[in-house]
Amino acid sequence: MLFTSYEFIAFLILLFVLYYTIPARHQWKLLLAASYLFYFVSGWKNCLFILLTTISTYFLAGKIDKLHKEQAVYLKEHKKELSKEERKSYKATIKSRQWVLLLTGLFLNFGILAVLKYTNFAIANVNALLSFFGSQSQIGFLKMILPLGISFYTFITMGYLIDVYRGKYPAEPCIGKLALFVSFFPQLIQGPINRFDEMKETLFSEHPVDVKEIGFGMERILWGFFKKLVIADRILTGVTTIIGDPETYNGIYVFVGMMFYALQLYADFTGGIDITIGIAQVLGIRVRENFIRPYFSKNIAEYWRRWHISLGAWFTEYIFYPVSVCQPMLNFSRFCRKHFGDYVGKRMPVYIASLAVWFTTGIWHGASWNFIVWGLLNGIIIILSQECEPLYAKFHARFQVAGKSWYRLFQVVRTVLLMSSLRMLDCYRDVPLTFRMFGDMLIHSRLSQLFDGRMMTLGLTVSDYGVLLVGTVILIGVSLAGRSGSIREKLAEKPAAVRYAVLYGLFLCTLIIGAYGVGYDSSQFIYNQF
């Protein structure tokens, strides 16, 4: 069920009405039923996978938690009898049993994800290797289903299991509540990747009607629809035309495609997240923000702290820290300190952990070399810019540019261009073609092609360009206004007539100008496929 489909809108209306009609203590149960219904509609077989993940995580987390409790009780009861060594040894035994349980959960669930998502990618690589070594034999591709949101719910669930293992919070005793946390339908499509401790209270508690929250939620949903339907889905034709025909659309058109895609991705992904957060807010549930005006970032590291925040936080928490402080890494760090000095010894674990994170980020986005290269390039650029930090500091001190508006604007534009260039790897079919097109853009830009009428062959009309221009201006305006606080709060302070006029205007714009219905190829959200 597409977020922008009529069926989904009908589903939402019905759910909202029921949610606030039934006794509040049953609200979470209704949400669970609705989430599974939503998931069932996407394919009944998908339900088996999410159920398997939920059940396995429930039992494993329960067992890990039980061991935590047993340990606490045992140590308390035998406080006086046990020597320090015995306590340590007992703890180690418990830890190793918990470790086995954790590994079982990780292997099982990441295993399902890996098999379903990456088997054919692995086969393609093996086939390429076989061809490279002159072998005629090829392995056939497997017909795999990829359950909706598997990357998202696997990460959500495994984050929960690791947290329970770390003793961050106890395991959830009610399987229904855990199932709701895993399957909560608005987050299934494209995140955010929520944490159990943040969601627990808000997801399972009773929510009486709160007109302000419901109103704010509706406004957020509307804004999400505007971004998706008016901007992202309208520019889609232009993007697919350019990237689908690299022979015709080369030179300056690679740049046009790159910028179009940057706009499409932003409007599509942030629009989807706005809808997700808005739905949750109407239900009285607070979901973490996933974006903070990322295109206003001054460098890539900052960009990644503001784009898909929940994914970055997940990788930092569950990959970067464990990798950078694991025993082999500490040994390697010591080795580096001894042979290459303190600075290298200190930085090496960070680099390796960063590259591990970026490799995983890349492959999480898709089973292709494009995404792996994209992820690693992000990591390399971030490492390089961290290393160049002293140089920047000197430059800033020498020329006194830091803090100046024009310089900040330059930094923002530079970050947008850099990120958009890297995103070209999302677009073209393989890595060599992407680099070829990138080179063509730089070497044979042929600016005059912009004015030879080719812009009108991208499947976009003059009115489409007009809408996109105005839409982009609105996006930028709203982002700028959002820097000084919640726009919805600001709007709520205005006279009712102004507030309703603005909202109704936005509604009409989306309804009339939105690219949906017959004649438009309504597209899935880009992050659905991840």
Added chain:
Amino acid sequence: MRRKKMMCALLAAAVVGSLWFLTCLLKPKYMGDIIEGALIAEYYEETTDHDVVFIGDCEVYENFSPITLWEEYGITSYIRGSAQQLIWQSYYLLEETLKYEKPDVVVFNVLAMKYNEPQKEAYNRMTLDGMKWSMSKVKDIKASMMEDENFIEYVIPLLRYHSRWSELTADDWKYLFHKDKVSHNGYYMRVDVKPAGTFPKDKKLGNYQFGDTAYEYLDKITKLCKDNDIELILIKAPSIYPSWYDQWDQQMAEYAEKNQIRYINFLDIQEEVGLDFQTDTYDGGLHLNLAGAEKLSKYFGNVLKEEYGLSDHRNDPELAEIWEEKTKFYDQMKAEQEQDLEQYGYIRKFHEE
């Protein structure tokens, strides 16, 4: 409190009013060179019953003239046809028509038998948008929808036509709240002439058997007519293209015989009708022009009168008055088109710039 309630009511009225206005503005008007989409809705303006109701596609609404049937035989008739009208659309239109009146004869053009599934959204819309809401319309929509269509878009047309915002013309404003009459009891008038040329050779088909759905609805039409004591006549209009295969003709002849229905293939009796495809068609043989439609109507009117005993209503003063108005409009349009032809060499309304 009262003020608040009033504000809410005003707000709701403003929202509903603006959405209604936008719907009126953005819905296609079919008042320019494409008028087919306006044909179905005109039926509801009729104030009297009809002896004969034609159902079918362009091969009925461009080939038969109800005014000629009236002028020559005093037979009252109406054509409930639209562009590429599919057989289930004809069935549901007939079902709906029978809620308003009970004609003596129903004439169905069998070319639609060749389509067993929905063909084109734009044509669906031309038939369905004009229908008044009823269970017949609901069933018709459900039977006609293409894969990318959604029922809600029929209920709320703004969801379908919103994208027309960028292609609005002066006509969209001019016909915002009213429409001109474009047909003559469903007949689409063209007085111009374009002699029949050569058509592509008949394509060989892998299977000449009409589809199950087509037969299912033909059975329904037959049953509906029988249940209502209406004479059903199956016809194949004399349009010489698109192809009408012998195998198809055979199937229709067999069906008619089995169900004891009259089947007339006008392609076989063109000479008897007096049709000359050098002068009686406006688009090279696909459809008849006014001269052709009048000839065909004269011939068919005689069949209706002689073989089905339809009475002559010309002496009924009430009907005579109504049909005099219709005839006046018919003559006026005819004169206008002829004048255009004389002055410009083409009919301006149907001439694309």
